[in-house]
Amino acid sequence: MLTDILFSGYRKKVLSELLLHPGQDYHVRELARLTHTTPGTLHKELTRLAAAGLLLRQEQGNQVRYQANRQCPVFPELASLLRKTTGVAELAAQALAPLQPTLALIFGSIAAGTETATSDVDLLIISKLDFAAIVRALHPVQTELGRDINPVVYSPKELRRRVQEEDPFVLNLLAGPKIFLIGANHDLSQLAGHPAAASV
Numbered sequence: 001m002l003t004d005i006l007f008s009g010y011r012k013k014v015l016s017e018l019l020l021h022p023g024q025d026y027h028v029r030e031l032a033r034l035t036h037t038t039p040g041t042l043h044k045e046l047t048r049l050a051a052a053g054l055l056l057r058q059e060q061g062n063q064v065r066y067q068a069n070r071q072c073p074v075f076p077e078l079a080s081l082l083r084k085t086t087g088v089a090e091l092a093a094q095a096l097a098p099l100q101p102t103l104a105l106i107f108g109s110i111a112a113g114t115e116t117a118t119s120d121v122d123l124l125i126i127s128k129l130d131f132a133a134i135v136r137a138l139h140p141v142q143t144e145l146g147r148d149i150n151p152v153v154y155s156p157k158e159l160r161r162r163v164q165e166e167d168p169f170v171l172n173l174l175a176g177p178k179i180f181l182i183g184a185n186h187d188l189s190q191l192a193g194h195p196a197a198a199s200v
Contacts, residue, residue, distance in 0.1 A: 010037045018068045019079040020087050025067035088121055091141045093181040099137055101127035103183035111177040123151045156191050163192045
């Protein structure tokens, strides 16, 4: 993934949390919990990012809080890069949530961590809604990301049928890496009736 090359693991997590939620400010321990980083390491990183102008640092009583600096010259470009990579899942999940699909996940290169900034977004959506309704819901996300979104839409019944017929595409998808947007591994396993669904 492009951001893995540009940023260390915890720096990418910190920047994603702050720059993709620029209206929110965070205490160090709160950010540490959200990014699974130790407060000591995180404090040093936040200090460097604030000194570079990427973050705003504000003291509130005994707490120091950090927030994205929207006035930083590189904020729009950096936020856009993060949104197009690490922000893909969040944007897709937000777009699909009002439709209340039974399950939704990302598969393919993004789930595997091998995508580029222009890779398509491959989605599996389990829903009784028609394909056109889902495409309409995802269109604003596609426009914002600047990359194609390819939804594969099955009803729960059709997914089970394809598994029973040993459809190669579906079996490979179930066995491969996945990023769940709505639902989880055990939900997919129950829907598919196939143990491979719970293996990743």
